[in-house]
Amino acid sequence: MNKKLGRVLHSHVWIYFVLLFGFAAAALLAEQFMLAAAEAAITAIMLVAALLQLFLTLPPVYLNRVYYTRGLKALWNKAPNMDSLIFVGSGASLLYGIVSLLIMGYAIGRNDWETVLHCRDNLYFESAAMILTLITVGKYLESIAKGKTGD
Numbered sequence: 558m559n560k561k562l563g564r565v566l567h568s569h570v571w572i573y574f575v576l577l578f579g580f581a582a583a584a585l586l587a588e589q590f591m592l593a594a595a596e597a598a599i600t601a602i603m604l605v606a607a608l609l610q611l612f613l614t615l616p617p618v619y620l621n622r623v624y625y626t627r628g629l630k631a632l633w634n635k636a637p638n639m640d641s642l643i644f645v646g647s648g649a650s651l652l653y654g655i656v657s658l659l660i661m662g663y664a665i666g667r668n669d670w671e672t673v674l675h676c677r678d679n680l681y682f683e684s685a686a687m688i689l690t691l692i693t694v695g696k697y698l699e700s701i702a703k704g705k706t707g708d
Contacts, residue, residue: 600665603677607658614682618651621689643692650684657681 618625628644631637661676 600673603673604662604665607661607677607680610680610682611654611658614651614654614686617686617689617693618647621693624689624692643688647685647688650681650688654680654682654685 624640624643625648628640628642631641632644657676657680661673664670664672664676
């Protein structure tokens with residue numbers, strides 16, 4: 558009777574042992590899956606935020622493209638003016654943001670999170686939009702002031 562009971566207990570211990578390690582392995586696998594899913598979600602959020610910044614910058618750039626054409630023309634003729642300064646300032650920040658966005662995408666593909674975080678914090682799309690917006694508002698206010706002095 559003791560040998561039979563010993564075999565039964567031994568088989569139950571073996572089953573519990575297998576179940577315990579099976580559940581532990583499943584829990585570790587689930588944890589790795591959740592970390593991978595969280596990493597993918599964070600990556601998607603960072604890319605969407607960066608692309609959103611780019612897409613929100615494009616309307617002011619398009620609406621104020623005259624500064625780019627006149628500024629580039631003035632630089633080409635070696636006679637820089639205020640439009641050239643606007644072109645260089647907003648163009649440099651826009652170009653830097655686009656290059657940072659491309660580097661960020663490349664770093665995500667290589668799982669280089671230090672570079673991703675650095676690029677995420679240094680997009681500078683808002684600088685391009687603010688330069689153009691403030692110049693446009695300033696020129697609008699100037700035209701209103703000139704109109705009032707003529708009356």
